[in-house]
Amino acid sequence: MSQQHHRGTADFIALRASAVIMLPLVVWLLWNIVAHAGADYETARAWAGRPHNAVAMALFIVIGAFHMRIGAGEIVTDYLHDGSAGVVRVLNSLVCLIVAGCAVAAAASLAF
């Protein structure tokens, strides 16, 4: 049995809390995709250089990474019952951490 089985309640709450925080960010992202689709580099750079856009984008990706790490962990719990589960869990955490780190670094360099 992995550690996963000992923190079901914490994961349940964290998954839903992050989902609620994502709601306005999803609306914001879809709105901005519609408004800026096909933008050239200058337009995209100016958009990402405004702090509120950079922060919202970083938040979307960081909270999204937090949420998807738990969700993917649930799939591991459901389908992987051999030794590979631990490795996949570590890989999952690593990917999510790198994705979140990339977003924060990009936001910092673009707008601050």
Add this chain to the structure above:
Amino acid sequence: MADGTPARPLSPHLQIWRWSPTMASSITHRATGVALYGGTILLALWFASIAAGRGAYETLSAVLGSPVGLVGLFGFAWSLLFHTLNGLRHLYWDSGRGLDPKTARLTSIALFGASAILAAAIFALALRNAGTF
């Protein structure tokens, strides 16, 4: 009894259940979650490409604007809408309401319709703004 004993029954899985809207929406929630895992990685790459400079951004934009890229973007938009709307339904379910089979079936069908219509509308608006049509 060792010989001739039939294999013990496995728990029913995708191949054996008769498909129903509630089952389809449950599976689709997980599938779109997996799609969004990939989509979020791509989104982070796209965001980082702006910081990396013109060359990286224009290369990635060309890939995303190709026919395959556009199909992927539509899949991302629809997945995001389906997963978000069904996430709202899950929060409603958490309150103990909306769980009876009839309501769950109706909301499942509505969910597929609403997410497809919204994704198509958003995609059409985005393409119009991008000057693609």
